[in-house]
Amino acid sequence: MNKPSARGISRREFLRRSTMLAAAGFLAACSSQVPQPQPAPAEGESPGGAAAPAKEGVTLQYWVGWGELTPFFDKFKELPEYKELLGDVNVELKPSVATEALLTAVASGTPPDMTSEAPYLDLMARGVLAPLEELVAGSSIIKKEDFIEGNWEAGKYQGKLYGIPALECFVRYGLNYNTRMVEAAGLDPENPPVTWQEALEWHKELTKFDDAGNLLQIGLDPYDAEGGAVGDGFYATRSWGFEWFNEETGEFNLDNEMMAEAFDVMGEFYRIAGPDNIAGMRSVEGQDTWGGSYNAEVQAMIIEGYWHPGETAIQKPEVAKYNRATWAPVPENRRGVKVQGTGGHYVVIFKESKHIPLSFKFAEFLNTKSAMELVFKEVGWLPAYIPFIESADPSAYPGLEWYFKSVKEADEIRGPARCPITAFVQDTYNQLREEVYRDNMTAAAAAAEFQKRCVEEYKAAGFAG
Amino acid sequence: MTRFTPHRMSKSERRRLVTGLLFVSPWLAGFLLWRVYPLLSSLYYSFTRYDLLREPVPVGFKNYVELFTTDPKFGVVIYNTLYYVLLGAPLGVVSAFLMASLLNTKIVARPFFRAIFFFPAIVPTIVTAVVWQFLLNVQFGAVNSLLQGLGLPTIPFLSSPALAKPSLILIYMWAQGNAMVIFLATLQDVPRVLYEAATVDGANAWHKFWHITIPMSTPVILFNLIMGFIYGFQEFTLPWLLTGGGPNNATEFYAIYLYRNAFNFLRMGKASALAWILFVIIIIFTVILFKTSARWVYYGGESE
Numbered sequence: 074m075n076k077p078s079a080r081g082i083s084r085r086e087f088l089r090r091s092t093m094l095a096a097a098g099f100l101a102a103c104s105s106q107v108p109q110p111q112p113a114p115a116e117g118e119s120p121g122g123a124a125a126p127a128k129e130g131v132t133l134q135y136w137v138g139w140g141e142l143t144p145f146f147d148k149f150k151e152l153p154e155y156k157e158l159l160g161d162v163n164v165e166l167k168p169s170v171a172t173e174a175l176l177t178a179v180a181s182g183t184p185p186d187m188t189s190e191a192p193y194l195d196l197m198a199r200g201v202l203a204p205l206e207e208l209v210a211g212s213s214i215i216k217k218e219d220f221i222e223g224n225w226e227a228g229k230y231q232g233k234l235y236g237i238p239a240l241e242c243f244v245r246y247g248l249n250y251n252t253r254m255v256e257a258a259g260l261d262p263e264n265p266p267v268t269w270q271e272a273l274e275w276h277k278e279l280t281k282f283d284d285a286g287n288l289l290q291i292g293l294d295p296y297d298a299e300g301g302a303v304g305d306g307f308y309a310t311r312s313w314g315f316e317w318f319n320e321e322t323g324e325f326n327l328d329n330e331m332m333a334e335a336f337d338v339m340g341e342f343y344r345i346a347g348p349d350n351i352a353g354m355r356s357v358e359g360q361d362t363w364g365g366s367y368n369a370e371v372q373a374m375i376i377e378g379y380w381h382p383g384e385t386a387i388q389k390p391e392v393a394k395y396n397r398a399t400w401a402p403v404p405e406n407r408r409g410v411k412v413q414g415t416g417g418h419y420v421v422i423f424k425e426s427k428h429i430p431l432s433f434k435f436a437e438f439l440n441t442k443s444a445m446e447l448v449f450k451e452v453g454w455l456p457a458y459i460p461f462i463e464s465a466d467p468s469a470y471p472g473l474e475w476y477f478k479s480v481k482e483a484d485e486i487r488g489p490a491r492c493p494i495t496a497f498v499q500d501t502y503n504q505l506r507e508e509v510y511r512d513n514m515t516a517a518a519a520a521a522e523f524q525k526r527c528v529e530e531y532k533a534a535g536f537a538g
Numbered sequence: 539m540t541r542f543t544p545h546r547m548s549k550s551e552r553r554r555l556v557t558g559l560l561f562v563s564p565w566l567a568g569f570l571l572w573r574v575y576p577l578l579s580s581l582y583y584s585f586t587r588y589d590l591l592r593e594p595v596p597v598g599f600k601n602y603v604e605l606f607t608t609d610p611k612f613g614v615v616i617y618n619t620l621y622y623v624l625l626g627a628p629l630g631v632v633s634a635f636l637m638a639s640l641l642n643t644k645i646v647a648r649p650f651f652r653a654i655f656f657f658p659a660i661v662p663t664i665v666t667a668v669v670w671q672f673l674l675n676v677q678f679g680a681v682n683s684l685l686q687g688l689g690l691p692t693i694p695f696l697s698s699p700a701l702a703k704p705s706l707i708l709i710y711m712w713a714q715g716n717a718m719v720i721f722l723a724t725l726q727d728v729p730r731v732l733y734e735a736a737t738v739d740g741a742n743a744w745h746k747f748w749h750i751t752i753p754m755s756t757p758v759i760l761f762n763l764i765m766g767f768i769y770g771f772q773e774f775t776l777p778w779l780l781t782g783g784g785p786n787n788a789t790e791f792y793a794i795y796l797y798r799n800a801f802n803f804l805r806m807g808k809a810s811a812l813a814w815i816l817f818v819i820i821i822i823f824t825v826i827l828f829k830t831s832a833r834w835v836y837y838g839g840e841s842e
Contacts, residue, residue, distance in 0.1 A: 173801040180590040195804060199591035285686050287677055352697035352785045353676030497803045504611075507786045511699070522610075529608055534805065535587050535595065 132163045133428055133435060136170040136178075138190030142240075143168045145451040154441040158434045179423065186426040187435065189240060189418050194304075196421060197230035198493035198536075203422045203429050204233045214437040223415030223488035224457030230491060231320075236419025237436040240448055242457035244476055244486075245299050245306050245378040245414040247398040248272070254279060254290070254373040254395070265399040267409070269312075269338045272374070272402040273345075279373040280346050288350035291366075293374040295339040296506065298364045300376035300401075303499040306414040306489045308376060309335040312403050314410070318490040318498075323537055328524035333516040334404065340510030348511050368392055376401045378416075382472035383453015398475040413483035417457060497530045584810035590800075594807065601811035611787070611795060618703065619771060619792040623823075626707040627766030631759060634714035638721030639751070652722075659715025667779035670709050671696070699788035702781055706789060709776065717762045724758040725751065756835040760827065767823050771816060792816055 146166045149155055167185065175191055178184050179201050188196075196202050209215050217225055220238055228236030252262040258278045266272040276292030283289055294300070300308050310317045313331035318324070343351055354371065364381065366372035368389045375381070386393035400411050420436035422429050438444055445461045448454050453470055455462060467474040480486070492498060505523050508514035514522070531537050547555065559566075584601055586594035605612045637655050641648060658666065673680050674695035682692040695705040732750045741749070752759075774793035777783065783790035783798075792812070800809035 176590050176801060176804070196591070199589060199804075201591050283686075285689070285691065287682075287686065287692055349676060349694040349697045349785070353694055356671060356696060356781070357675060357678055494803070500798065500802060504787060507784070511786055513786070526610065530803070533587075533600075533604055533808075534589070534803070 130161065131428060131431060132165050133187065133432055134167065134185035135164050135435065136167040136175055136185040136188045136191070138170055138172070140169045141452045142166060145447065148447055148451075149438070149444060152441075152443045152447070154443055155438055158438045158441075159431070162431060162434075164435055179425075182425060184423040184425055186428050187420050187422045187432045189420055191421070192496065193228075193236055193419055193421060194230065194491060194493055194495055197233075197235045201424055202235040203424045203426065204235060205237060205422065205433065206234050208430065208433040209234065209237075212433070212437060214440055219459055221415055221457040221459060221462075223486065224417055227416060227488045227491070228419050236421045237433070237440070238417060238457035239420045239436055239439040240418050240456065241380060241452075241454040242417030243379045243415070243455040243462065244480060245416050246308060246311065246401045246412060247377060247379070247381070247472075247476055247479065248293075248374060248401045249367070249377050249381050249396055249398045249472060250275075250374040251367070251370065251392065252395045252397050254370065258373070262397060265397075266402055267400065268405050269402045270405055273338075273341055275374065276342050277345060288346055288354060290371050290373065291342075291346045291351065291354070292372075293342055293376075294346075294351060294366070294372055295342050295376065296503075297366065297372065298375055298377045298381075300339075301503075303502055304489060304495045305378075305416045306487070307502075308401065308414075309339060311412050311414055311485070311487060312401065312407075314403075314407055314412075314485070316490065318492040320491040323531060325524055325527045325531070327527060328521045330517075330520075331404075332523065333520040336506055336509040336519050337516035338404065340506060340516070343510035344512075348507070379473060379476035380452075380454050382470035382476070383449070386470040387451075387453055393471050396472040398472040400479070411479070411482055411484045413479050413486045415457075415486060415488045493536050494527070494530050494534055497534075498527055501526050501530075580810040580813055583807050584814050586807045588807040588810070589804040590806050591804070597807070601808045602815070604808065605811060605815065611790070614787050615790055615792055615795040618788065618790055619773075621703055622707065622710075622773065622791060623767055623770035626710045627763060627770050629707060629711050630714050630766045631717065631762050633711040634717035634762060635721050635755070635759070637714065637718045638725055639747070641718075641722055642725040655718055656715040658713040659719075663775040664779060666709070666713065667776055671780060674705060696781055697785050699786040702785060702788040706777055706780070709780075710770075710773075717765070720758055720762060721755065724755050728754045753836045754838070757837060760831050760835050764824055764827055767827070768820055771820050771823075 143166065146168075149164070170188075170191075172192055175184075175188060176195075179196070184201070209217070215237055221242065224238040224242045228234055228238055248265065250262065250265060255262045255275070258275075260275055260278055266275050272293055272295075279290065279292030281289040299305060302308070307317055309332070313335050315326060315329065315331050317326055317332075319326070354366065364375055364377060364384075367375040367377075367381075368385055370392055382393065382396055382398065385396055403410050403412060420432070420439060422432040422436075426432055439448075440456060440458050440461075442461060445456050445458060448456075449465060449469070453473075455465060462477075467477040501523060505514070505519040509516050509519045528537075583594055585596060585598060587597045587600070588594035641652050641655065645651065671679070674682075676682055676692055676694040676697050679695070681695070685692050693701065695701050728751060732754070733746055736746050736750060772793050773791050774797065777789040777791055778794055778797075781789040783794045793816075796809050796812040796816070799805040799812060
């Protein structure tokens, strides 16, 4: 008969076993080569298989900078076109993704499958995106001729196509104004400003202070929203009518009289309201974000794209009913020149994605009629897809009709410059314009400094030569 | 002649060493992986052109040369940071010391005040930022509303380039809960016998404070000052949330500029160079403080 051992585990034995267990666990965790159970390969995954039906059980990661898609994103999946193109594929939206989170994910080799509202050009210029020409060639939905040319071309970098225009595209410039505030200031909403000088006169009338000299409302912050965004066209350069960067040669054209004049003229709007006052106004919740002060009726005019009427109508219908749009201002020597611009957003797919053809299908889906209708209804955005734009209702939101007309009437329609250091240019622009409107620097000196800094950065970032 | 013979570990000593190493190995692995490796990587990156997305390209000292010769913002950033650190760190220590001294007296509701003064240390920075924004905003802030109500002009605390840094220092002085607790422990540890002897010698409250309390607290003053310097040089969250580096670059501190280079401009190599320069600056300031401490820090147990 065996005698049962009365003795428990010894300390040494405990340590030995723990060590073995830990080592085994460590090895198991590290062994990436160990084959893992994989879902069965599907037809949609073969290279160039864009037209093949989608596979089941796959989740695509879609990271976007916006928060606007979140409330209705799941409605996409109920649309017949989604089922047709993507089957049971789940597209998982990660909204409001900060740029640094995206870049870190890409740098560490774990990017999402695709992204939108991201630093497209940074990604394109640095070779982390999948070129899409072949997939477009095999697509029955995505055809170059169906898209607004400027939008389509801006999806390319150095001749290669990386972005499929989607969700929010169309045109970028219009001077929107609040007719109630304009009338209250004794101005005629039927006769809006055409030049910067006229806009400045309106600004003076619409900027209000209390008895103690505190700012209550402003007429126009020319640097708010599209007025100050470099990446979406750089309105100052569009207004004064010059190209600030040449993608072919990598040359900057910022040290010129027009840029200096733009600094000076646009800065005057700040001088009138007071730079400290505007900085204070901008730091208040609801007035600091893109266009927020217009919706809060603290700003009577704003330079914005076509989305402004729809977004305002959805977010603040009581303000939207007074919204009207006209041509954004130009300098006196270009009086009468009607300036419009294209730009917008894309679906870009990462080279390291394991589901490139499937991700492309999602880009296709976003350019189907019912997906575009849903986006237009929920957030007021328009794509670059011409057949949809031609069928969309321009009177859906107050002020939108003007944008539709502007496409036909514009004298100049340009897309954004393709500069790979746009974030730096934007930051430098912000700094120098502040130096000018705070009278720390002359406009001419600011323009010269702008040129100098951009050229140096372009070189230091490794793009020159 | 004595011959040196290396100590041979016995079997049980070796076993104990292995056991000890095994127990400490998770920490060691974490330290090597999450501290040493990134540290050495950043040193390497500082000599490269690295944009996070492409392979780093060695460029020698170019990033350092650029910072010291052509970067127009580097000087501004250094000035802002030194201004903040050299004023903020000592004032923070003074504020913490005064709060602790106050709480060390027999005041009414002492536990309540302790909690109130310590409160900023446990509040998340984002909350602090929102509260101070609510207080100091030029148009809608509570302080300025009060001034307006009294018919006085408002003060652009955070939106004027001249006032933004002092305002942030003010907020920093308010948020000294941690330092205050350390000072309070120190003050309560000062031997009563010293005060009693001073009383017998006819010293008044000020004499006792100046000749006993402060000297006995100098080791902790040194500690808090060093921590204040290190914290000040690395300050990011509060100015980022309150002013975003503005107005007109007035609060563009070192860490903000480093972040901007790394993630906005994709100049990770330059940002790494900035990090190493900051490391050297902090070392220099810490060494200076330690070197001068012999003159003003009193250690009770020190031999003459």
